[in-house]
Amino acid sequence: MLRIPKSPPPFDELIQEAAQSGRLEAVLGTTVRPSIRYHHWDKLRHLKPPDDFSHREWWLSLKFRRGPLAKIVPLQSTERTPFTYVLADPIPERLHDIDLRGGGVIAMPEPITNPETKDRYLISSLIEEAIRSSQLEGAATTRAAAGEMIRAGRSPRDRSERMILNNFRTMQRIGALRDERLTKELVCELHHLITQDTLDDPSMTGRFRTPDRKIDVGDDYGQTFHIPPRAEELEDRMDVMCAFANHEIPKEFVHPVIRSMILHFWLAYDHPFVDGNGRTARALFYWSMLRCGYWLCEYISISEIILKGPSKYGRAFLHTETDDNDLTYFLIYHLDVIRQSFDQLDAYVKRKTEELHRLEQKLRGLRLLNHRQEAIMSHALRHPHHDYVIESHRASHGVTHQTARTDLLNLAKRGLLDSRKVGREWHFRPSPDLDRRLVEMA
DSSP states (O other), X not given: OOOOOOOOOOHHHHHHHHHHTTOHHHHHHSOOOOOSSOOOHHHHTTSOOSTTOOHHHHXXXXXXXXXXXXXXXXXXXXXXXEEEEOOOTTHHHHXXXXXXXXXXXXXXXXXXXXXXXXXXXXXXXXXXXXXXXXXXXXXXXXXXXXXXXXXXXXXXXXXXXXXXXXXXXXXXXXXXXXXXXXXXXXXXXHHHHHHTTTSSSGGGTTSOOOTTOOOOEEOTTSOEEEOOOOGGGHHHHHHHHHHHHTTOSSSSOOXXXXXXXXXXXXXXXXXXXXXXHHXXXXXXXXXXXXXXXXXXXXXXXXXXXXXXXXXXXXXXXXHHHHTTTXXXXXXXXXXXHHXXXXXXXXXXXXXXXXXXXXXXXXXXXXXXXXXXXXXXHHHHHHOTTOOEEHHHXXXXXXXXXXXXXXXXXXXXXXXXXXXXXXXXXXXXXXXXXXXXXXXXXX
């Protein structure tokens, strides 16, 4: 169960307290080695403070050093105070890692960089993100059922499946929108895609909430975590958010990954819609990352990682709001989510590649196919859209036309290749579920 963290003592109160005790110079002038972690007061008050400091003095010392390093963000709280962030450890290191892994091609696994096989990984990741993002917002269905619905192209049976299908189509749409500027109309379009046929009031699909609709963010136990800005402010606030998303403000450099994560926080904080804000916020994060050239982000699922510890997700928001709008907490959390998502993608591709190698070895060991057919199957697993013809197979292996024809027709009879006639020539293409058929054969 998520709880509201203990708010830090006011900075002015701590200054006055230290001055009255004659400890102000010692607290502010001494270099206190802080914890490696960027702790919130709610955590720090339970840790052992350094030297002869009290917890309150330790917090004052940390806040005094964080203040000059804080960078101001155009996002403002409901009280009109700005949000800020500090480039504290481990943020620079994590950003460097994402720069290397998210936008380059060096050391990327061959199945992802191969134009003929990358689509299967893309579809899998889009399905995963669609399912997990919907489950975060209450969708109740199994991963297998939802995946089957999308792959088979059948209509959703209930609201949960509709949420997942909407998310999947939204993620596909984001891939096509990566070169577009963000506008309020585009934000509403994404929300419309995400929430179509899932809201209690269909008229609010793709529309900002109105003043007559009071929206609080809380739990099922009556605990309120966040009260969003008034509906009358949303048009102007969304204008500022779009300018930030399009790199128009602020004038100084903001790392694109940080900008993308703040955009995620921003929409969730403003909560401009009656429902679907979390899914829309995560969709905007993906749009921003893709627009900034982090193409590999299309293959990861941050919602899968978030779903493993949803309370950490909520706590990252609450730590920011309860400590002077310090976004550093949310950024550190979000960077760890991205890192875990990349690690998970690497492990997934490695596992699939090893499964492919084991399958090839098993087929060779069972002698179910001749060596020429084994060569075609190995090639087909890596080139699922390739066309094979009798003449090219004959020339590649130095056999007669009849032998080449027999090889290919036999593979088609086994269901491993699909055959069709183009003019007077037979063409053969790998079965869409070739890997499954080979596993069954083996």
